[in-house]
Amino acid sequence: MANHRLVLDDDFSEEFTLIAIHCSEEAYKMAYLLNQNTGLKLYRREVDLDFSNNGLEVTFPLFEFEDEYQYTTYNLIANKCRSIAAHINSSGGLFDASGSESLVTTYLVPEYKNVDFFLKVYSDFETIPLRKILAAINQIKQVISSYNVDTEIIKSKNNLIFD
Template sequence: MAIIKLQIDDFISVDYELIAIHSSLEDYRLAYFINQKLGISFEKSEKDIGIQIPEGKSHFTRFVFDDEENELYWNLIPNKTKVISRQTKAPSLFEATEMEVTTNLFLLPEMKKVDYLIKIEQVDDWFDTEKLVDELLSIKQITTAYKLEQNKLKSKNNLIF
């Protein structure tokens, strides 16, 4: 009997574009400026992106836009969120104090300087990512924006939602 080996990479297809954005704006303000410039309609999603970490469960807010005309699905996601965990510290033998510790959690830990990500799903060959980046760069509140290569990311599984 013949043995057939299937590689998992044979089934993985990259059908989305990923754009990194550097901006000091809050997520809702950034969504507003992008909506104004691109003529799209990002809306705050009720479904956040949940990530399980040793300190507990955390979530990333997201804004979504379903472009039915072009059959695209847009996500605007912050790359960083804060996790507050309680830790008990015993300064002496008979006394224990509880402290709140704030930790930064990144959706893409290898891209810690990136503030936001735009993930555009179901893209085809006709989609012009360079034009989109140029339009994003024309928003004065955005410091810089550029396309990310998904195959070079170590934590690309965090983008499956």
Template structure:
């Protein structure tokens, strides 16, 4: 009996995108406004935040579909803080109290220090990506921005927004 082998690499089409990490301390809507102004794009907030595998973590996401260049731009927050309260009843105490704990989750855990990620579908050439980085770095409130090699990411599946 002959053994047949199916290789899934033939059917799997890898998504090509450029990824830029942005460090800044401003709110997400303010950064989207400044990026729109600096890059000449039209990022708008999506109706629903990006839900990360039902882990009770949501990340704010902005999107713009460029129909002339056939690109989709996504600005997504890389951090999510979850506040939970636990009832602490100590038997030796007269009073019970709620203990508040804050947990910080990251969309791309390899780049925990990046506050935001700018994902551009359809991989850009080096010159265009460098030009975009220069324009982002000229924004006053941006501390730093850098290109992230998407093929080296372990959590690349976290960046599928559709």
């Protein structure tokens, strides 16, 4: 009798370029600024990036632009999500329950806690105009800095898969 063995490769390697953006603006404002200064046409997707972290539902706003002529997809996503977690303390009595709330910050990519936004660029071509994009982003006066991130050293790379 033949033995069949299934092998699951853990190779979810999706080649993309990741740009870190330091900016204190809200996500919709950052998308607007990128549209104005880089020629992108980012729009908010109908479904945000949602997942559960330690029993807390976390939502990151997700903006997307598909350039059909260059076969390139741009995704802008916030790295930080602030949520309110409720804690209920009960002393065992019927009316003695007390509650408290705390503000919890969750990061999409915990290795880069100082980064406010990530611009993920996925292209079918080998090269993209990275210097041109970075120069245009750094020209925005609300942006403190932006730079290319080495995706090989990110441990939570699976958080950046949006499809």
